[in-house]
Amino acid sequence: MGKALLVLVLGSGLVLTKQLYNTTITEERTSKDQRAYQEEVIAREIAASAFNVGMGELRAYGDELLAGAHAFNGPGNAGRSGTYSTGRFAGGEYTVRADPTSGHSVRIVATGKFGDAEYTMHDEYRVYVMIAERGGIVDVSFLESMAGYCSAVFLEMYTMDMEDGDVPEPIMLFAPDNRDRRTARPARLVWAEPGTQLNFYIAVDQNCSMRPSSRMSECELREYAREYSYGLTGFDYIHRALDVEAGNLDQAHEDIWAFVEKRPNKRNVWRVGWEDIHNTSWDRPGSDNPVQSLQALKMYGYDGLGWPDVDGKGYRVLRDYGNRPDFSDQVIEVGVISPYDANYQGKLNQYYNTQDDCGEEHDDVPDQPVTPPPTDDDPDDEPTTPPPTEPPPTEPPPTQPTPTEPPPTEPPPSDPTNDFACQCRQNWKNPVLHRPPGNESNEQLLCLPDPATNTHLRKHNDIVLACRTN
Known part of the structure; x- marks a missing residue:
């Protein structure tokens, strides 16, 4: 027990x-x-x-x-x-x-x-690129054009009234070539309405069978491009600057074969550089090797150390390689010259003089406005002439007691959101509080042109901010 x-x-x-x-x-x-x-x-x-x-x-x-x-x-x-x-x-x-x-x-x-x-x-x-904030002449020039393949340059213009699925008619600006075209001018004068999304692409002719003869004059080269039938079946492939769909312009993004960059400190001017070799093995979005990946090159630069160097215009410096991505085969600069710009009339005369020399009819452009657009410093309701002054009194007015000066007031506290909105307005854009679908708490401040603003308000729970001045 x-x-x-x-x-x-x-x-x-x-x-x-x-x-x-x-x-x-x-x-x-x-x-x-x-x-x-x-x-x-x-x-x-x-x-x-x-x-x-x-x-x-x-x-x-x-x-x-x-x-x-x-x-x-x-x-x-x-x-x-x-x-x-x-x-x-x-x-x-x-x-x-x-x-x-x-x-x-x-x-x-x-x-x-x-x-x-x-x-x-x-x-x-x-940031949005190649959108005509105001109507103007689409001016295009080559910065670099020396490659093994021949490339033609086409323009597409997506307007705000286009429906989903619409495809704009392509316009050939430069005929296929692989020679130095830094002095070449577009074959026609093109006008873009406000809010137009511009898109360019190169159509590559690998054996240069469609290249115009070197004996052609400038006028013959222009006629060759102007009379082209726009069929793309004769080209080996095309490389677009942007992937754009009508009706979804705010979703436009850069194509992997192009490198689109806004010119620093310059409004309505952009650079487009293309890789003209169609090597699909370079489409490697998860790679960190710029020698073998178009995406890695954009992210890390040629040496994997970013883009530390800029040229005289402020663009990232492009290099030339024969057997790796470089985005320097065909490089153009694009600008939209508004009638309000100081060089508008001179540029228009330059185009018209060339058309006159070649016996071409002038391409249509709207009449130049005679009044400048309103600005925050010059509102519509502000009188254009000063009011008449009263004649001086014949007798001095009775003296009034000197008022006591009010105590100095403290400056209002800084409001970063309002500062952003006002700066955006000064740049002719709309300050938008963007609420991403599915994650509306992650609010973002965006400075958008009119077409992108309209799309955001239509598709998202976004609002346009006001600029409050003191």
Whole structure:
């Protein structure tokens, strides 16, 4: 009896000890899981805060995306890193970098770290390119044109009234060639209405069978391009600057075979560079090797260190390679010259003089307006002539007591959103608070032209901001 009781007591003790051990292990595991979860939450908060700061700084550069990318990435294209030491995020680390995904878009990538947890988030900032903010002459010139293949340059114009599925008629501006065309001029004068989305593409003739004779005069070359039947079946392939669909102009994005870049500090001027070799193995969106990937070249530059060099116009410097992507085979500069621009009449006369010399009829353009567009400094309701002045009184008026000066007022607090809206208005665009579908809490400030604004208001829960002046 005594032995049985002893065995029972010892057995109960062992069971209780095992239960206490299991409870301790479970509590430790629960505490560890809870700690890991808390670290993950904090890492996400750090990434989100760093991302918001980074995206805000990039927007401050406006259309100057290359300058913004340089500010973020610095030497070696490594990105900014450091410790985010405010509030409960003390001790956490973040990294922010700017990855150029095209000539006119940048992806902000932010990574937050806390303890053993790491979280990365990203989003893209893009500026709209080749949209005629005002009606004007579409002026095109070559910056580089020396390649093994012959390429013709075509223009497509997508207008705001086009329905989904509509395809604009292509216009040949330059006949197929692979010789130096830096002094060549378009075969016709083209006018773009306000809000028109321009798109260019090269049609490549690999064996140059359609190249005009070198003995042709300038007028004969113009006629060759003007009389072309627009059929593309004779070409080996085409490389577009943008992927555009009528009715969805705000969704236009850069084609992998082209590199489209806005000219810094210059409105309504862009550069388009093409790769004319059609090597589909270079379509590698997940690669980080610029020698073998068109996407990696746009993101990392020729040497993998970004785009540190610019030319005299502020464009990224392009290089020439024979057996790897380079975007320098055919390079044009595109501008929309409005009647309000100082050089409009001179450019129009230049086109008309060439047409007169070649016996061509003048291409139609709207009559030049006689009044300038309204600006914030010159509103419509402001009188154009000063009001008549009253004649001076014959007797001096009675003296009035000198009023006491009011105490100085403090300047109103800065409002970054209002500052953004006012700056956007000054650039003839609309400040839009964009709420991405499915993630409306991630609000973004966009500076958009009229056509893109209309599309955003129609498809998203966006609003146009007001500019409040003091």
